[in-house]
Structures are given as structure tokens and as C-alpha cells.
Amino acid sequence: MMKSRLTKIFGIDIPIIQAGMAGGPAGAALAAEVSAAGGLGTIGAGYMSPEEIIRQINSVKKQTDKPFAVNLFLPEAEAVFSEDKVYVMQNKLNDFREKLGLEKKKDFSRPSFSFVEQLEAALECGAKHFSFTFGCPPEFVMKKLKKHGATVTGTATSADEAVQLELAGVDVIAAQGSEAGGHRGTFSGDPLSQLTGTIALVPLIADSVSIPIAAAGGIMDGRGIAAAFSLGADGAMLGTAYLTSEESGASKIHKHTLLNSKVPTGLTKGFSGKYARGIQNYMMEELDELAEHLPYPIQHYVTSDIRKAAAEQGRSDMTSMWAGQAYSMSKECQAGALTKQLWKEAMDVVNSLKF
Amino acid sequence: MMKSRLTKIFGIDIPIIQAGMAGGPAGAALAAEVSAAGGLGTIGAGYMSPEEIIRQINSVKKQTDKPFAVNLFLPEAEAVFSEDKVYVMQNKLNDFREKLGLEKKKDFSRPSFSFVEQLEAALECGAKHFSFTFGCPPEFVMKKLKKHGATVTGTATSADEAVQLELAGVDVIAAQGSEAGGHRGTFSGDPLSQLTGTIALVPLIADSVSIPIAAAGGIMDGRGIAAAFSLGADGAMLGTAYLTSEESGASKIHKHTLLNSKVPTGLTKGFSGKYARGIQNYMMEELDELAEHLPYPIQHYVTSDIRKAAAEQGRSDMTSMWAGQAYSMSKECQAGALTKQLWKEAMDVVNSLKF
Numbered sequence: 001m002m003k004s005r006l007t008k009i010f011g012i013d014i015p016i017i018q019a020g021m022a023g024g025p026a027g028a029a030l031a032a033e034v035s036a037a038g039g040l041g042t043i044g045a046g047y048m049s050p051e052e053i054i055r056q057i058n059s060v061k062k063q064t065d066k067p068f069a070v071n072l073f074l075p076e077a078e079a080v081f082s083e084d085k086v087y088v089m090q091n092k093l094n095d096f097r098e099k100l101g102l103e104k105k106k107d108f109s110r111p112s113f114s115f116v117e118q119l120e121a122a123l124e125c126g127a128k129h130f131s132f133t134f135g136c137p138p139e140f141v142m143k144k145l146k147k148h149g150a151t152v153t154g155t156a157t158s159a160d161e162a163v164q165l166e167l168a169g170v171d172v173i174a175a176q177g178s179e180a181g182g183h184r185g186t187f188s189g190d191p192l193s194q195l196t197g198t199i200a201l202v203p204l205i206a207d208s209v210s211i212p213i214a215a216a217g218g219i220m221d222g223r224g225i226a227a228a229f230s231l232g233a234d235g236a237m238l239g240t241a242y243l244t245s246e247e248s249g250a251s252k253i254h255k256h257t258l259l260n261s262k263v264p265t266g267l268t269k270g271f272s273g274k275y276a277r278g279i280q281n282y283m284m285e286e287l288d289e290l291a292e293h294l295p296y297p298i299q300h301y302v303t304s305d306i307r308k309a310a311a312e313q314g315r316s317d318m319t320s321m322w323a324g325q326a327y328s329m330s331k332e333c334q335a336g337a338l339t340k341q342l343w344k345e346a347m348d349v350v351n352s353l354k355f
Numbered sequence: 356m357m358k359s360r361l362t363k364i365f366g367i368d369i370p371i372i373q374a375g376m377a378g379g380p381a382g383a384a385l386a387a388e389v390s391a392a393g394g395l396g397t398i399g400a401g402y403m404s405p406e407e408i409i410r411q412i413n414s415v416k417k418q419t420d421k422p423f424a425v426n427l428f429l430p431e432a433e434a435v436f437s438e439d440k441v442y443v444m445q446n447k448l449n450d451f452r453e454k455l456g457l458e459k460k461k462d463f464s465r466p467s468f469s470f471v472e473q474l475e476a477a478l479e480c481g482a483k484h485f486s487f488t489f490g491c492p493p494e495f496v497m498k499k500l501k502k503h504g505a506t507v508t509g510t511a512t513s514a515d516e517a518v519q520l521e522l523a524g525v526d527v528i529a530a531q532g533s534e535a536g537g538h539r540g541t542f543s544g545d546p547l548s549q550l551t552g553t554i555a556l557v558p559l560i561a562d563s564v565s566i567p568i569a570a571a572g573g574i575m576d577g578r579g580i581a582a583a584f585s586l587g588a589d590g591a592m593l594g595t596a597y598l599t600s601e602e603s604g605a606s607k608i609h610k611h612t613l614l615n616s617k618v619p620t621g622l623t624k625g626f627s628g629k630y631a632r633g634i635q636n637y638m639m640e641e642l643d644e645l646a647e648h649l650p651y652p653i654q655h656y657v658t659s660d661i662r663k664a665a666a667e668q669g670r671s672d673m674t675s676m677w678a679g680q681a682y683s684m685s686k687e688c689q690a691g692a693l694t695k696q697l698w699k700e701a702m703d704v705v706n707s708l709k710f
Contacts, residue, residue, distance in 0.1 A: 177552055177554065178533065178550070178552050179551070179552040179554060179555045189619075193619045193621060193635070194619065195533070195550070196534070196573075196680045196681075197532055197533055197534040197552030197553055197554065197572065197573050197680060198552055198553075198554040199532065199534060199552065199553040199554045199572065199573040199574065199579055199582055199681075200534045200572075200573030200575075200579075200679065200680040200681035201680075202578075203575070203576065203578050203579065203681065203684065204681060204683065204684070206578075207684070217552065217554065217555075218551075218552050218554040218555030219554065220555075220558070221558065223557075223558050223561075223585055223586045223587055224554055224555075224558065224585075224586065226582075226585035226708070227554055227581075227582035227583075227585040227586050228582075229585075229708055229710075230578055230579075230581035230582040230584075230585050230704050230705070230708065231578045231579065231582050232578055264544075264548045264549065266548060280548070324555065325551045325552060325555040325556075326551075326554075326555035326558065326559060328559065329558065329559070329562070343710075346710060347710040349585050350585075350705075350708045350709075350710050351710075353581070353584055353585065353705045353708070354705075355584075355698075355701060355702040355705050355706075
């Protein structure tokens with residue numbers, strides 16, 4: 001076993017972290033399976049109510065006594081938007097609703113819970129490892145977490161962001177390269193001017209901070225994991241590779257598309273108001289043509305019913321198909337076996353490198 | 356010494372290829388120094404006249420008897436444009452000319468030589484290794500090269516392009532990740548939908564072709580080279596890392612900016628009509644705001660005098676500052692010593708990976 005600072009910090013056997021994919025894919029079933037296999041499973045709790053977070057954590061605990069993490073979205077300044085713009089967007093979205101047999105909408109609903117309520121639910125339920133996206137945890141959050149003895153992983157898409165996170169006191173940097181599927185974590189500067197690939201990003205961050213790094217983005221097998229270590233990371237974070245596992249909560253049509261599509265991925269603000277990478281499809285193209293979207297997370301709320309219904313109806317054209325750039329390497333798998341196999345592959349790659 | 360298919364194919368000691376950076380940086384001085392150190396130096400001959408190519412090749416041969424390569428741009432369909440559009444663009448460009456004390460222009464001149472004349476000059480002069488960008492070499496080109504016993508390296512930015520190149524008979528794939536500085540080699544599909552990072556691209560190509568791969572894009576030191584091998588490449592191609600070497604023909608202001616700037620890179624069509632990555636500056640921003648550029652290579656010809664004068668006047672704001680995403684790792688160096696050090700670093704990284 002290679003000495004990795006990540007395995008020590010998290011108390012795990014294998015320096016592989018399953019990314020906290022919010023919106024369904026990363027529930028208790030997936031997190032527990034990855035953790036039980038020796039990696040760090042993660043509950044993607046970004047959109048979960050406090051009650052749901054408690055349910056998911058308790059479910060993981062029933063399945064394994066190994067360490068696991070909870071991923072949350074850091075809150076941003078309150079989204080500013082006008083009712084007029086909601087009306088215009090809903091009008092456009094009603095075209096999609098019609099195709100899916102859904103009721104037309106003029107308005108939208110949003111959840112009543114706050115980030116702090118999510119965080120407190122997870123802490124009270126005994127979560128010990130937290131990862132955050134979309135920002136740098138503010139001081140009161142860090143204090144609360146440290147008081148509970150929790151570890152904190154922050155997501156950085158540039159060396160500047162990594163330095164900010166280290167100064168804030170986080171324990172681990174998730175270095176998110178431009179290849180990564182789902183939402184970009186960029187919180188400092190324009191997300192499109194920071195689309196740095198993993199092979200460039202990891203050494204740049206490694207030269208800028210002293211805390212351990214988990215490389216994320218474009219990693220689908222042992223080759224990518226060995227590359228992450230070569231670049232100066234202490235472990236790898238994989239999301240897309242786990243989407244097609246038995247235990248993933250991704251929709252059937254999402255799994256099917258990952259396993260069978262050849263369409264490239266693209267970055268879109270259309271689904272949530274914040275740039276995220278997914279397989280290009282009709283809805284992404286249509287929404288990208290609009291001059292303006294509602295700010296995050298409002299755009300997410302207004303498109304939710306459409307994406308959910310499309311996934312249920314098996315329509316890949318009108319739902320978000322989050323995927324990293326190397327998704328065509330996806331395989332049907334079982335998440336625990338995959339975790340062990342990824343590590344074996346990485347060791348085999350390293351052993352084959354004899355310069 | 357690791358067994359690499361690339362060292363065998365090229366007859367070199369170190370599987371490090373210096374990218375063929377056209378427009379001045381990669382002349383005989385740089386190519387000869389890299390080759391003499393055991394890597395594969397490359398003359399960036401894309402914009403050179405046949406006479407200049409012969410001069411450069413003869414100069415390399417005087418300095419070393421080691422193998423070297425010549426990089427050329429494959430010709431595309433004749434660029435279509437109207438004189439009206441040239442007039443509009445020149446009118447815009449005259450603002451830059453005024454700031455630089457240059458004469459205003461209405462027209463432009465372009466070279467009188469062809470790709471075939473460049474190729475024949477290089478072959479007659481005894482060049483044995485060719486690399487190509489912007490396309491798949493047509494059959495008559497492959498025949499001519501094979502008749503001379505030359506090796507052919509093709510540039511791919513996707514697995515599809517790599518397969519096309521293998522079917523055309525090339526010997527080596529340069530897998531150009533989205534991190535790479537300078538021009539994108541994309542020749543199949545939209546260049547912006549194929550911005551695949553190196554960590555995703557190399558395994559995807561390795562799974563699709565059987566010929567050797569040189570990984571390019573975002574590689575600046577031994578960490579990147581070890582990562583390239585981990586991903587399944589047989590060697591690494593570095594451009595930006597060599598730009599700040601003593602032997603590079605990059606302008607003083609280009610070298611200074613690479614060593615001192617913190618501004619991110621961006622992709623622009625403004626300088627040449629084809630997407631290329633460079634450090635963001637005033638001219639890039641101004642030209643990117645225009646709705647349309649002239650097609651490649653016409654846009655290159657109309658902006659040439661401005662970029663040349665700005666570089667000579669030490670102005671980083673009005674010249675192309677090609678750079679890969681990890682350019683902030685640039686160091687003042689000597690190209691031969693750098694080549695040897697890169698390989699030593701790569702070996703050290705590999706030896707440190709004990710899983």
C-alpha cells in the first residue's frame with residue numbers, strides 16, 4: 001500500500017474518493033458500497049432536505065462502519081432575478097413540458113431548508129467527512145466543523161482557489177480539472193476562463209499548497225489514477241466512472257446513454273444557471289441558444305420537473321446527462337468491485353513504468 | 356532506459372519531443388539543441404518558405420547528427436472570403452497599427468509557395484521525420500514520405516481523428532489535449548466541442564489505435580511526463596516548456612510574459628482565423644469581440660505586421676502570446692539541459708510511486 005496522506009486523513013484503505021454527485025446518483029447505496037470496499041464513499045447531499053440527509057447517513061451507517069463523506073453546496077449571495085424573466089423562461093420551458101405531457105407552469109417552487117440546516121443535520125447524525133463545492137467555507141462553518149472533529153475537502157479549479165481554501169483551513173483540495181462531469185466548482189473568476197485540464201491543474205496546485213490533493217476530472221481507470229499520483233496528487237476523485245454502477249441512483253436512461261452514446265460532452269448553464277458538463281442533447285442546445293438564463297439555483301428549480309419527467313419517460317433529449325469528458329470508458333459494474341479494481345489497475349500501471 | 360516505441364521509431368535516446376512551434380520559436384537553434392540532448396527537436400516550418408526550410412535543416416545538420424523532425428501545416432480547402440471583409444478587418448486593424456506607428460493598410464500579401472514545395476524542400480534536404488497539424492495527410496503525401504523512408508506524426512484532438520490518422524498510415528499520434536498552447540489541431544468537427552483534456556484524451560486514443568502516442572498539452576515537467584506514460588502514451592511532446600529556453604526564437608516580450616504573467620490563457624480565432632491558445636491580452640479581447648474573422652490563414656496574414664511590430668517594440672498587448680495552460684511553470688533554461696532534466700525528473704517521479 002502506497003503511503004498516501006489521504007488514506008491517513010480519512011482513515012481509509014484506498015485513496016479513491018467517489019465524487020458527491022447531487023441530484024440522485026450518489027445516495028447511501030453507492031456511498032456505502034465504495035466505503036465498504038476501502039475507498040471514501042460520498043453522499044451527494046447538495047439538494048437534499050435535512051431529513052433526507054439524516055435518512056441517507058443512517059442508511060450508510062447500517063451498511064458499513066467505514067468512513068464516508070457528505071458533499072454540500074456552499075451558499076452564495078442570494079440570486080437576484082425578476083418575475084418577468086421567470087415568466088419568459090417558463091414560457092420557453094413550456095414547449096418541453098408539452099412534449100412530455102406535463103402541465104404548463106408560470107411559477108416555480110423552491111425548498112424551504114437552508115445550507116446551515118443541511119450541515120447541522122449531517123453533523124448531528126455523526127458525519128465526520130465533508131466536501132464542499134461552489135466556494136470557500138466561511139469561518140463560522142469551518143469552526144462548526146472543526147468543533148465536531150470533521151475533515152473538510154474544498155473544491156478548487158485553479159491554484160488561486162486552492163490557496164484560498166488552504167488559508168481558510170480546509171484539510172484536502174479536490175482539484176477539479178476541466179474534464180470533470182457535472183457542475184464546475186469555480187468560485188473565483190469567470191468559470192470559462194478557468195477551464196484548466198487536470199494534467200496542468202494538479203501540478204500547479206501542488207506547487208501552491210501544502211495540504212493533500214485529490215485529482216478530479218477525466219479519470220476513469222487505473223491509468224488516470226496513476227497519472228494523478230504522477231502529477232503530485234495524493235489520491236483520485238471519480239464521479240462518472242461510478243454513475244453506471246449497480247448502486248448508482250442515476251436514471252436508467254442516463255446509464256444507458258453513458259454506456260452507448262458517442263456524442264461529445266459540453267458545458268451548459270441551461271439546466272441550473274451554473275456551468276456544468278454533460279452529454280450534449282436537444283434541451284442543452286435549445287437552452288444554450290437563449291441569451292440569458294435565470295441565476296443559479298433558480299434555473300435549476302424551473303427545469304427540475306422537466307428533467308425528472310424526461311428521465312422517467314426514458315428520454316435522453318430533455319434531461320441533464322452529466323458526464324465527464326472520458327465517459328465513453330464507462331462500464332456496467334458494481335461499485336465495490338470497481339473501487340478495488342481501479343486500485344489494482346493503478347498498481348499495475350505503476351509497476352509497468354520502468355524507466 | 357524505459358523501452359518506448361517512440362525512441363525506436365525516431366532513433367532517439369529520450370522519448371521527449373519538442374513541439375514544432377511555427378512562426379519563429381522553433382528554429383534550427385532550438386531543434387538542434389533538443390536533438391543533441393537525446394530528444395527529438397522539431398523545426399516549426401509551417402510558415403517557412405522552401406528556401407528557409409532548407410537553410411534551417413542545413414543549420415540543424417551542422418549542429419548535430421542526431422534525428423530531428425520538421426513540422427508542417429497540412430493545406431485545407433482554399434479559404435473563401437470577400438474583399439469587402441478584408442477592408443472591414445483592415446479598418447479595425449488600422450487602430451492597432453496607429454498605436455504602433457505602422458502604416459495603415461487596405462490589403463495584404465501572402466506567400467507564393469505551396470505546402471508541396473515546402474514538403475519537397477524538406478525531403479530533398481534529407482529530413483526523415485515529419486509531423487503534421489490541421490489534418491490527415493492525403494494519400495499522395497503519405498506515398499511521397501514513405502518513398503523517402505520518412506516517419507509521419509499526425510496531430511489528433513479526439514479518438515476519431517486518431518483512428519483516421521492510423522488508417523491513413525501515420526506512424527505516431529500526437530494526442531493534443533485542450534491544455535496545449537498555440538493552434539488547435541482539430542480537423543474533424545467543431546474545435547470547441549473537442550476540447551478534451553490530456554488526462555481523458557490519451558487513454559481514449561490509446562484504446563482506439565495501436566500505433567504509439569506522444570501526449571501533448573499541459574506538460575511542463577517530469578510530473579507531466581510520468582503522467583503521460585501512466586495514461587498509456589509512449590512519450591511526451593512539450594512546446595511551452597521550451598519557449599523560454601535560450602535557444603527558443605520566441606520574442607523577448609513573449610519570454611518575459613511567460614516568466615512573469617499571471618493572466619490566464621484563452622482560445623482565440625482573432626490572430627489567425629483558427630482557434631489557438633495564448634495568454635489573454637488587449638488585442639485578443641478586441642478581436643474576439645468582432646462577430647467574424649477572416650478565414651485561416653487570411654486572418655494570420657492581415658495581423659502579421661501588427662504582431663511582429665508589437666513584439667519588436669516589446670508590447671505584450673498587441674501580439675500573440677501562445678502558451679499552454681500550465682505556462683506559469685516556465686523557467687529560464689537551456690534547451691538541452693532542460694531535455695535531460697525533464698527525463699531525470701520523470702524517472703524520479705516514477706521511482707517515487709510505490710503503491
